[in-house]
Amino acid sequence: MTKVREIGEFGLIERLARIVPHEAGSAANGTGVRVAIGDDAAVWMPKPGAQQVITTDALIEGVHFDLQTTSWQDLGWKSLAVNLSDVGAMGAQPTLGLITLGLPQDADVADLEALYAGLDECARHWRVTIVGGDTVSAPVAMISVTVIGETTGQILRRSAGRPGDVLAVTGWTGLSGGGLRTLQSAGGVQQKSDPLVLAHLRPWPRVTEGALLAHTGVLCALDVSDGVRGDAAHICEQSGLGATIDVDRMPLHPALIERFGRDEALRLALDGGEDYELLCAGAAETITRAASSLDQETGTVLTPIGELRERRPEEPLVRLVDGQGRPVDLPGGSWDHFRA
Amino acid sequence: MTKVREIGEFGLIERLARIVPHEAGSAANGTGVRVAIGDDAAVWMPKPGAQQVITTDALIEGVHFDLQTTSWQDLGWKSLAVNLSDVGAMGAQPTLGLITLGLPQDADVADLEALYAGLDECARHWRVTIVGGDTVSAPVAMISVTVIGETTGQILRRSAGRPGDVLAVTGWTGLSGGGLRTLQSAGGVQQKSDPLVLAHLRPWPRVTEGALLAHTGVLCALDVSDGVRGDAAHICEQSGLGATIDVDRMPLHPALIERFGRDEALRLALDGGEDYELLCAGAAETITRAASSLDQETGTVLTPIGELRERRPEEPLVRLVDGQGRPVDLPGGSWDHFRA
Numbered sequence: 168m169t170k171v172r173e174i175g176e177f178g179l180i181e182r183l184a185r186i187v188p189h190e191a192g193s194a195a196n197g198t199g200v201r202v203a204i205g206d207d208a209a210v211w212m213p214k215p216g217a218q219q220v221i222t223t224d225a226l227i228e229g230v231h232f233d234l235q236t237t238s239w240q241d242l243g244w245k246s247l248a249v250n251l252s253d254v255g256a257m258g259a260q261p262t263l264g265l266i267t268l269g270l271p272q273d274a275d276v277a278d279l280e281a282l283y284a285g286l287d288e289c290a291r292h293w294r295v296t297i298v299g300g301d302t303v304s305a306p307v308a309m310i311s312v313t314v315i316g317e318t319t320g321q322i323l324r325r326s327a328g329r330p331g332d333v334l335a336v337t338g339w340t341g342l343s344g345g346g347l348r349t350l351q352s353a354g355g356v357q358q359k360s361d362p363l364v365l366a367h368l369r370p371w372p373r374v375t376e377g378a379l380l381a382h383t384g385v386l387c388a389l390d391v392s393d394g395v396r397g398d399a400a401h402i403c404e405q406s407g408l409g410a411t412i413d414v415d416r417m418p419l420h421p422a423l424i425e426r427f428g429r430d431e432a433l434r435l436a437l438d439g440g441e442d443y444e445l446l447c448a449g450a451a452e453t454i455t456r457a458a459s460s461l462d463q464e465t466g467t468v469l470t471p472i473g474e475l476r477e478r479r480p481e482e483p484l485v486r487l488v489d490g491q492g493r494p495v496d497l498p499g500g501s502w503d504h505f506r507a
Numbered sequence: 508m509t510k511v512r513e514i515g516e517f518g519l520i521e522r523l524a525r526i527v528p529h530e531a532g533s534a535a536n537g538t539g540v541r542v543a544i545g546d547d548a549a550v551w552m553p554k555p556g557a558q559q560v561i562t563t564d565a566l567i568e569g570v571h572f573d574l575q576t577t578s579w580q581d582l583g584w585k586s587l588a589v590n591l592s593d594v595g596a597m598g599a600q601p602t603l604g605l606i607t608l609g610l611p612q613d614a615d616v617a618d619l620e621a622l623y624a625g626l627d628e629c630a631r632h633w634r635v636t637i638v639g640g641d642t643v644s645a646p647v648a649m650i651s652v653t654v655i656g657e658t659t660g661q662i663l664r665r666s667a668g669r670p671g672d673v674l675a676v677t678g679w680t681g682l683s684g685g686g687l688r689t690l691q692s693a694g695g696v697q698q699k700s701d702p703l704v705l706a707h708l709r710p711w712p713r714v715t716e717g718a719l720l721a722h723t724g725v726l727c728a729l730d731v732s733d734g735v736r737g738d739a740a741h742i743c744e745q746s747g748l749g750a751t752i753d754v755d756r757m758p759l760h761p762a763l764i765e766r767f768g769r770d771e772a773l774r775l776a777l778d779g780g781e782d783y784e785l786l787c788a789g790a791a792e793t794i795t796r797a798a799s800s801l802d803q804e805t806g807t808v809l810t811p812i813g814e815l816r817e818r819r820p821e822e823p824l825v826r827l828v829d830g831q832g833r834p835v836d837l838p839g840g841s842w843d844h845f846r847a
Contacts, residue, residue, distance in 0.1 A: 169616040176642055182616065186623040187630060187637035209638030211603060213557065213657065221638065223653055225607045227645045263551060267565045267651050276509040276522060283526040290527060297527035298549035298561065302516055305567045307646055311607050313563055313653045317553065 206325050206405075207253040207389055208316070218318050222253035225311035234308070236350040239278045241368040243285025246310045248372045249392070251293050252443040254316035255374035256390035258323040258381030261316040264290060264297045269305030282310070293374055320381050323447070327387035328406030332448040334473040337376050337461065339420040340395050342366035344439020345427060362422050370443040376467050380447055383457040388447035394438040395472070396485050396499065398446050402475070403484045406448075412437070412473035414497070415490035437487075438499040448475050546665050546745075547593040547729055548656070558658050562593035565651035574648070576690040579618045581708040583625025586650045588712045589732070591633050592783040594656035595714035596730035598663040598721030601656040604630060604637045609645030622650070633714055660721050663787070667727035668746030672788035674813040677716050677801065679760040680735050682706035684779020685767060702762050710783040716807050720787055723797040728787035734778040735812070736825050736839065738786050742815070743824045746788075752777070752813035754837070755830035777827075778839040788815050 171179055208222035226232055226246050237245075247264060254261040266286065268279070290297055295314065346367030359365060373390070380388055387406065391398050395417070399410045414433055423432040447469075449457065458469040478484070487495040511519055548562035566572055566586050577585075587604060594601040606626065608619070630637055635654065686707030699705060713730070720728055727746065731738050735757070739750045754773055763772040787809075789797065798809035818824070827835040 170612070171610055171614045171616060171619070172612040174616060179616065179619065179642055183619060183623045183642075186620060187627050206639075209603070209605065211638070213553065213559070217553065219553070221603070221605060221653070221655065223605045223607050223639075223651075224641050225609060225643045225645075225651065227609055227643055229646065230644045263549070263561070265549065265561060265563045265653060267563050269565060269567055269649065270511055272510070272512040274511045276511060276514060276519065279511070279519065279523060280526060283523045287527045298551070299546075299563075301564050301651075302519055302523075303565050303567055304570045305647075305649065306569065309609065309645065309649065311563075311565065311641075311651045313561070313605060315561065315655075 207256040208259070210257065210322055216319060218259070218322060220254055220257045220259045220316045220318070221313065222250055223311060223313040224250050224253065225309060228308040236347070237368060239281035240285035242310065243282040244289045244369050246312050247286050247289040247295070247314070248370050249443060250312045250314040251289070251295065251374055252370070252372035252390040254314050255372050255377035256323060256388055256445055257316070257318070258321055258377050258388070259316035259318040260378065261293055261295050261314050261374065263315040264295050265313040266297060266300035267311040268300070268302045269307075269309035270302065271306065271308065272304055274308065293372070318378075318381070320378070321386065323377060323381055323388035324386065325389050325402050326405040328402050328408050328448045328475045330408060330475055330477050331450070332387065332475040333451050333454040333471045334399060334410055334412065334446065334448050334475060335454050335458070335469050335471045336391065336395060336418070336446050337373050337444045337467050337469055339418050339423070339436070340391055340442040340444055341423050341432060341435030341437070341439040342420055343370065343441040344435040345423050345432075349426070362420065363426065367441065370441065372443055373445045373467070375465050376445055376461055379460050379464055380445065380457050383460050384453045385447050385449040385457050387449065388445050391442040391444045391446050392440060394440040395442075395446060396437045397440070399473075399485045402446070402448060403478070406475065407478065408475045409478040409482060410473055410475050410485045412485060412487050413490060414487050414495050416470065416472045418468065418470045434497065434499060437497065547596040548599070550597065550662055556659060558599070558662060560594055560597045560599045560656045560658070561653065562590055563651060563653040564590050564593065565649060568648040576687070577708060579621035580625035582650065583622040584629045584709050586652050587626050587629040587635070587654070588710050589783060590652045590654040591629070591635065591714055592710065592712035592730040594654050595712050595717035596663060596728055596785055597656070597658070598661055598717050598728070599656035599658035600718065601633055601635045601654050601714065603655040604635050605653040606637060606640035607651040608640070608642045609647075609649035610642070611646065611648065612644055614648065633712070658718075658721070660718075661726065663717060663721055663725065663728035665727065665729050665742050666745040668742050668748050668788045668815045670748060670815055670817050671790070672727065672815040673791050673794045673811045674739060674750055674752065674786065674788050674815060675794050675798070675809050675811045676731065676735060676758070676786050677713050677784045677807050677809055679758050679763070679776070680731055680782040680784055681763050681772060681775030681777070681779040682760055683710065683781040684775040685763050685772075689766070702760065703766065707781065710781065712783055713785045713807070715805050716785055716801055719800050719804055720785065720797050723800050724793045725787050725789040725797050727789065728785050731782040731784045731786050732780060734780040735786060736777045737780070739813070739825045742786070742788060743818070746815065747818065748815045749818040749822060750813055750815050750825045752825060752827050753830060754827050754835050756810065756812045758808065758810045774837065774839060777837065
């Protein structure tokens with residue numbers, strides 16, 4: 168008998184997706200499902216011209232969060248924010264949210280009100296309406312959030328990378344991973360003024376940035392939840408390409424370098440995960456135009472960090488090089504819940 | 508500190524809903540959210556004339572299902588069917604589904620493929636496309652399903668009951684509760700030809716029936732998940748009314764009477780839960796028309812079982828009477844996950 172931990176999360180998704188196939192855009196007028204299993208969110212077109220996206224993400228106590236290091240209010244914020252991030256990574260505007268809570272019977276109502284206060288804070292900021300959900304008894308706390316969004320513009324796809332595309336990332340990565348380590352070593356004491364801790368507890372979904380990327384002609388993006396290296400591999404898998412990342416171009420936040428040193432900061436920036444920045448790919452001039460648009464409209468920096476290329480069987484999917492193009496050997500890779 | 512078990516599921520939902528208020532149909536053209544927390548599903552209007560509904564329901568191992576009495580394939584069917592039921596109870600057609608699986612690391616891939624085979628079977632029958640979801644590690648198996656639907660017609664609301672409305676129910680209730688007892692006493696042996704066991708393991712969502720109710724002018728309905736008595740109370744709460752149920756008019760399936768006797772069969776029919784039949788209310792002539800339409804189009808029987816009336820403070824929300832109008836004393840009521 169094959170166990171889930173042997174094939175991992177992505178192996179499992181692939182097997183299960185085969186059982187529920189769908190025909191994309193099957194209706195004559197192009198309405199219907201356009202993107203299904205495998206991207207940040209699913210996309211369908213209920214009417215010609217109007218595209219809707221939907222995404223869902225679950226957080227489980229002891230797996231995705233630890234109530235020693237995360238307050239209920241921060242958990243509320245984060246559980247909605249990670250879903251808004253998926254919608255933003257498709258280039259769409261989130262509109263509605265549904266919340267499913269699983270709770271032990273002895274859960275405190277005040278804690279859940281704090282959770283909802285965090286959800287509400289995040290929902291108000293991005294003008295999302297919480298329209299319902301489900302509340303069930305469960306052995307540990309779990310929160311599953313579904314978000315609907317919409318767009319009339321271009322959808323950003325993981326599979327839309329082209330050889331020669333520049334790979335670029337918004338903001339800084341690695342802060343969330345560094346923040347988690349800081350929280351764990353501080354024994355749960357929260358230091359909310361710390362930019363690393365803040366990045367971990369209150370991720371900022373790049374919704375406006377995703378819409379701007381789509382508007383400036385970028386076609387390929389996803390949000391960085393598994394780490395830049397792991398998520399670059401997702402683009403490669405779905406676009407049928409390889410990628411080169413120039414580690415000397417990786418944006419490293421000064422606070423990350425100061426706390427962990429340059430080498431470990433780079434590792435966190437590549438593999439830390441839960442960054443919820445956007446990783447995108449496009450022609451050089453498109454990325455330049457997108458960077459300028461993001462800078463003007465949001466102040467968010469878009470940094471070119473590498474490129475997509477034809478896949479070479481003898482090389483890893485994502486190759487790390489330094490500024491001189493020399494291979495960099497830095498073991499690591501993507502996070503898998505089932506294999507960890 | 509107030510615990511969840513002290514205020515129960517509905518008390519909790521009420522408190523949390525206050526934190527995330529919404530303004531219904533706020534846009535000038537009537538687009539926006541039309542039904543939020545408190546009904547079977549949320550409803551919004553992305554464009555004038557087109558209404559979408561969304562619902563989500565989670566099933567947790569040890570709380571909602573027991574793998575001793577439920578196969579993975581049946582679990583797949585049921586987890587989608589209960590969500591289709593919520594969409595059908597709004598009078599809408601389900602279109603898309605999202606699946607979130609929480610799984611222990613040592614889960615068998617073959618079991619999950621069986622789960623998906625059951626999901627797929629149900630999805631094909633009601634022409635629903637599974638478009639994605641999330642797969643996470645969790646201490647016990649859990650499955651959370653979200654379904655989107657759409658309608659251009661009337662939405663069936665819990666709050667749309669009027670004094671004098673006839674209360675009616677589709678099909679038979681109590682079979683699922685009786686099936687669960689049968690499975691438990693058989694020590695997990697599955698008897699799938701048994702109508703009671705089948706009702707429990709493979710509930711049949713009344714999607715076509717919901718659309719027909721809406722089409723014939725019924726305004727008030729919900730699906731029976733908590734039991735006829737508990738769900739009649741939900742209509743009363745949201746419509747600001749009371750209800751009378753004539754126990755002599757409750758449809759009792761012969762197999763239920765045969766196995767449990769008439770008294771216990773009645774109790775199961777009133778309080779068993781997980782029936783996924785539709786309970787609706789409407790003017791007498793509307794219910795007659797709806798019954799005729801259901802009979803012709805689906806063969807499903809719609810049985811009048813009582814009526815809605817002005818609420819009287821000295822009486823219970825849902826009053827049971829016999830065929831002569833005499834009060835019937837039958838302790839029992841709705842199931843609450845947190846208080847059970």
